[in-house]
Amino acid sequence: MDRQIPQDISIRPFDVIVIGAGINGAGIARDAAMRGLKVLLLDKEDVSSGTTQWSTRLIHGGLRYLEHYEFSLVRESLKDREILLRTAPHLVRPLGFLVPIYEYMEHGRVMIQLGMMAYDALSIEKSVERHSIFDRDQTLEREPGLNPEGLKGAAFYYDAQAEYPERIVVENAVSAGDHGAVTLTYAKVDRLIIEDGNVQGVEFEDVLRGGRHTARAPVTINATGPWVDEVLGRMDRYGESEERMIGGTKGSHLIVDPFPGAPQTALYVEARENSRPYFIVPWNGRYLIGTTDIRYEGNLDCVVADDEEIDYLLNETNHVVPEANLTRDDVLFTYSGVRPLPYEPEGAEGSVSRGHIIYDHSEHEPKIGGLFSIIGGKLTTYRNLARETVDAVYEKLGKKVPKSRTDEVPLPGGATEDFEAFSEDFKSESGLTEELSQRLLKLYGVCAPHVLAMAANDPSLKRPLNSPARVETGIIGAEVLYAFRRELAEKLSDVLLRRSMVGLGPHVALDVDEAAAQVAVRHLDWTEEHAEREVKEYRDYVQRFKPKEFRKREPARA
C-alpha cells in the first residue's frame, strides 16, 4: 500500500512518541492508546523487524534466572505468561519441556528439582500442570532418542511458546491503531528535538519515499532495543563520550526438519562444551535449535549465524540425540539476533540480567526531560513493561494514571470467550481445507474471517499461492491483501516474514515470493517493475538466513 505520511504530522498534538515498533514499542503504543493518550509509533523498518523476530519464541518464566536469584523477574514472567495464554490463545500455547540430567552437568538432580519447586511456587496461579521428575528408565521411555550414556533422569515442566511473536507485535500495533495511534513504518528517527533541556519531538526520514518530517510530543520513548545508544547518540547534547546503555549479546538458531530420535516435546539441555543451556524445540512443523550467547559489537542491521555457532549447536544436538547425526547440510536456515541487555562489559554473558530498566533521562546526567529509554526486557514481559512505562508517561504528563487494561483485553485475534468453539465454527463455514483453516486460525485467530473477506470479489485469492503439490506453506492470496490493507505491511518482505510467516517455512518463501508479488500487481496497482524489485530485495534480505534453498540452487553462494 502506498501509505503517505499525514500532511499535518508536524502539528498534530501527540502526547507521546514511541521510537521502535518491536514487542516493547508496540506494546507501549497499544497500552498508551487504550488509556486515551495520542500516540505516534515510528519504526525505521517494519514492525517487529528487530530483535523480536530473532528470539527463541518462548513465553517463559526463565528457569535459569533462578540461578541468578532473579525471583521477581521469574515471578513477573510467569504472571505475564498466564495473561498471554488467555489474551492471545491463537498465538501463545503451553509447551512441555524435558530437562535431561546427565552426569557431566553442573546442575545435578537436587539443584534441578529445587529449581522446579521454586518455579512452581512462583507461578501459583498457573493454568499448566506442575513439574514431574523421572528416573532414567522413565526418561528413556518418554524420549527414546536421548543419549543413554551418563543419563540419570529428567525433570519435566510446562512453559509456553509463541510460534510467531512477530504476529503479537503486529496485533499490538493494529490494536494501537484501532485506539487512535498513528503507526509509521520505514520512518527512521535521526534526531531528537531538544528545546530548553527537554525532548520535544523527533525528526525522521521517510525511508521508502524520501523526505524528512518532524513530529512533536511532550514525551518520547526510545524503545529501539539494541539501537538505543545509536538513537541517543543522535541527541544534540549527547556525544560519543556519553555512558553506554546497551551491551548486546548475539544469539543464533538453526531450523532443521524432524530428525531420527527427535524429541516429542521441547528439550532444555545444558551444553557439554560450556554448560550453557540451550533448547531443541518443536516449532512450525520442524525443530528450532538455539541459542548461543556471545558479546556482539558488529552490524545490528544484519546479524548472521557464524559457522562456529552452527557447528556448536549441531554438535550439542548430536550428542544429546546421537541418532540425529545432523550436519550443516541438514540446516534449512538459520537466524540470529542481538539481545538488548544492560551494558556490562565484564563477566559471563549468561549472567547479565534479563530484567528491564525504564530509564528516565531527567534523573541522570546530563539531565534531559521528556525522554525515557527502555533497556533490556524479554518478549515474555513486554505487557508489564508497557504498563509500567505508560504509568511513568502519565506521571510525567502530570495526569492521573488510569488503570492499564491489557491484562484483560485480548489482542484482536484472541477476542472471543471460547477460541475452541470459534475455531470449530470457522472450519465448518470457511469452505477451506482443514489444513488451510487451521493455518488461518493459528495466525489470525478470530480475524481469520476478515482475511477471507479479502477474497470476496476474487475466489482465486482463497487458494494457496504455491503449486497444489506443495501445500506445505499454504499462504493464500487473501493474506497478501490483508497484510497490506489491514496489518500495516508496506513491502513484500513484511508480508512474507512478519504477517503470513511463510518466510520462516522450509523454503523461506522462495517458492511463493513471486506469486505473492503478483497478487499485489493484480489488486494493489503494483507495476511489474515494482514487483520484480520487491522480489529481488526480499531474496537479498533472506541471504542472511543462509537458506538451504539458496545452497541447492546456487552452490557457489552457500
Ligand SMILES: Cc1cc2nc3c(=O)[nH]c(=O)nc-3n(C[C@H](O)[C@H](O)[C@H](O)COP(=O)(O)OP(=O)(O)OC[C@H]3O[C@@H](n4cnc5c(N)ncnc54)[C@H](O)[C@@H]3O)c2cc1C
Ligand atoms: C537470540 C535471542 C533469543 C531470545 N529468546 C527469547 C525468548 O525465548 N523469550 C523471551 O521472552 N525473550 C527472548 N529474547 C529477548 C527478546 O527477544 C527481546 O528482549 C525483545 O524482543 C526486545 O524487543 P524490543 O522491542 O525492545 O526491541 P526490538 O525488537 O529490537 O525493536 C526495536 C525496534 O526499533 C527500531 N529502530 C531502531 N532504530 C530506530 C530508529 N532510529 N528509528 C526508528 N526505529 C528504530 C528497529 O527497527 C526495531 O524494530 C531473545 C532475544 C534474542 C536475541
